[in-house]
Amino acid sequence: xxxxxxxxxxxxxxxxxxxxxxxxxxxxxxxxRAENISESLVDSLPEPSGWRLLVLPFTPKDKTxxxxxxxxxSLDKLRIATNCGYVLKIGxxxxxxKERYPxxxxxxxxxxxxxxxxxxxxxPIEGGEVRLLNDDEVLGTIKNPEDVLHHI
Numbered sequence: 001x002x003x004x005x006x007x008x009x010x011x012x013x014x015x016x017x018x019x020x021x022x023x024x025x026x027x028x029x030x031x032x033r034a035e036n037i038s039e040s041l042v043d044s045l046p047e048p049s050g051w052r053l054l055v056l057p058f059t060p061k062d063k064t065x066x067x068x069x070x071x072x073x074s075l076d077k078l079r080i081a082t083n084c085g086y087v088l089k090i091g092x093x094x095x096x097x098k099e100r101y102p103x104x105x106x107x108x109x110x111x112x113x114x115x116x117x118x119x120x121x122x123x124p125i126e127g128g129e130v131r132l133l134n135d136d137e138v139l140g141t142i143k144n145p146e147d148v149l150h151h152i
Contacts, residue, residue, distance in 0.1 A: 031075075032127035033059050034086035034112075045125065048091035051135045055085035055113065055120065058145040059128065079128060081118070084145040087111050094135040106138050114140045114148070 032041070034056055048054045057079050062070050087109050095105035107113050115138055120131035142148060 031059055031062075032056065032125065037086075037088070042088050045088065045130060046123070046132075048089055048094070048132055050091050051093045051095075051097075052091045053087055053094060053107075053113075053133045053135060053138070054089040055115070055131045055133055056088055057082045057129065057131060058084040058086070058112070060146075083114055083117050084142065084148055085113055085115065085131060085133075086145075087113055088130065091135075100136070106135070107141050112142045112145050113138045114142055 037056065045054060059075065059079050059082075060070075062072075062075055064070065087107055090105075090109055095101045115131075115133055119137045120133035123130050123132065
């Protein structure tokens with residue numbers, strides 16, 4: 001048992017636990033992002049048929065550079081309205097039409113692509129959503145989705 005004098009001279013600092021910060025850390029673990037998606041999860045997702053692509057929409061970071069935590073509701077709205085995504089799978093007929101794509105495919109598995117804001121069919125999955133896009137809905141490719149401005 002510590003005496004009062006020992007406690008006053010102690011350099012031990014009590015740890016502060018912030019409930020909201022812990023909650024957001026737990027939510028962040030559940031959110032599916034391109035950098036933490038596993039092959040087993042990709043295998044469990046639907047196979048795109050025909051000329052379609054399976055794309056994981058970009059999810060912005062949940063904390064600003066200044067340390068402000070962004071509400072989960074705002075992140076969900078951003079995910080729905082995003083125009084960037086990570087290509088997970090490509091259908092067997094995507095980009096095979098030589099008349100429409102004389103230079104070859106516009107993208108490949110593992111590329112970040114830009115598409116119209118509400119393009120494709122949204123499929124909810126645990127931790128987010130994926131989109132099924134037609135091959136001609138890809139507007140371009142990008143190296144880093146954080147280079148494109150995402151407004152909250």
